[in-house]
Amino acid sequence: MARLTVADDEVELASRAAERIAQLIAAAASAHGSAIVSLTGGATPRRLYSALADPRQPWRSRIPWPQVQLFWGDERHVPPDHSDSNYRMAKTTLLDHVPIPADHVHRMRGELPDAHQAAADYEAVLDSVTSFDLMLLGIGEDAHIASIFPGSELLEPQTQPGVGRPLARRRVAAIWAPHLAAWRITLTPETILDSHAIVVLAVGSAKAEAVRAALHESLDAKKYPAHLLRNAGDRVEWFVDRAAAARL
Numbered sequence: 001m002a003r004l005t006v007a008d009d010e011v012e013l014a015s016r017a018a019e020r021i022a023q024l025i026a027a028a029a030s031a032h033g034s035a036i037v038s039l040t041g042g043a044t045p046r047r048l049y050s051a052l053a054d055p056r057q058p059w060r061s062r063i064p065w066p067q068v069q070l071f072w073g074d075e076r077h078v079p080p081d082h083s084d085s086n087y088r089m090a091k092t093t094l095l096d097h098v099p100i101p102a103d104h105v106h107r108m109r110g111e112l113p114d115a116h117q118a119a120a121d122y123e124a125v126l127d128s129v130t131s132f133d134l135m136l137l138g139i140g141e142d143a144h145i146a147s148i149f150p151g152s153e154l155l156e157p158q159t160q161p162g163v164g165r166p167l168a169r170r171r172v173a174a175i176w177a178p179h180l181a182a183w184r185i186t187l188t189p190e191t192i193l194d195s196h197a198i199v200v201l202a203v204g205s206a207k208a209e210a211v212r213a214a215l216h217e218s219l220d221a222k223k224y225p226a227h228l229l230r231n232a233g234d235r236v237e238w239f240v241d242r243a244a245a246a247r248l
Helices: 010-032 046-053 086-093 115-128 189-193 205-216 225-235
Strands: 003-007 035-039 068-072 074-076 134-138 172-177 182-187 198-202 236-241
Touching: 003 010, 010 035, 010 046, 010 134, 010 198, 010 236, 046 086, 068 086, 074 086, 115 172, 115 182, 189 225, 198 205, 198 225, 205 225, 205 236, 225 236
Parallel strands: 003 236, 035 068, 035 134, 134 198, 198 236
Antiparallel strands: 074 182, 172 182
16 A cells, blocks of 8 residues: 655645655665666655755765766756756756756656657666666646546557557557647556655645545546556555645
C-alpha cells in the first residue's frame, strides 16, 4: 500500500520530500555506485528542486551528485530553452546549482521535429538503464502522471501508428494529446512501474480531487491514470500539502 505524508504547506512539503529524496539517492549510490533518477516537470517540483540545490539547506551536501544519473519522465515537444520545457525548469532551479557532471544529465530531445524520433532516441538512451532507483512524479488535475492522460493509448496494449512495436513493450512513447493540441514524449507505464521507489508530489486545492481519486476511487486507470501506481504497492510514497489532501 502506498505511503502518504501530509505537510502543512508547500514549504514544509518541499523540505520533507527533499529529506526523503536525499535518503533514497544516497542509499542507491552507496548500494551500487550510482543513483538512477527520473525527474518530473510542471509547477509543483520547482520549490523542491530549489531546496535540493540550496547550499544553506542540508540536502545539497548529502547527495553524492557525481554518482547521480538524471533522466526525465516526460517532456513537451519544444526546444530545451523554451519556457514550457521540463528540462529548462530543472536546469534553472537545480542543475545550474549542483555539481553534477554534464554527461550525467540525459534530457529528452523535445526539439526534434518528429516526436516519434525523440521517443526512439530516448529509448536508445535508456538501453543502459535497467530500472530507476527513484522516479519523481506529479499528478495533474485529471489524475494524469508523466504524460499519460485519461484515455491514453498507453493504458491499453496496442501498436503505436507508424512504429509497429507494441506500446506495452516500449519504454518511451510519443503521444498526441488532443486536449493540448500538442505532442508529448513520455515514459510508458511499464517503465515508470519498474522503479525501486516512486515519489509523487501534489500541492494545492486544485489537486485535491485528483489525489482523492488516485488513492480512494474504484480502480479505473483509463479514467484515472494515477491508478497505475497501485501496482507498485509500498514502493510509492505520496507527499501532499493539506490543501491537496483536503478530500481524503
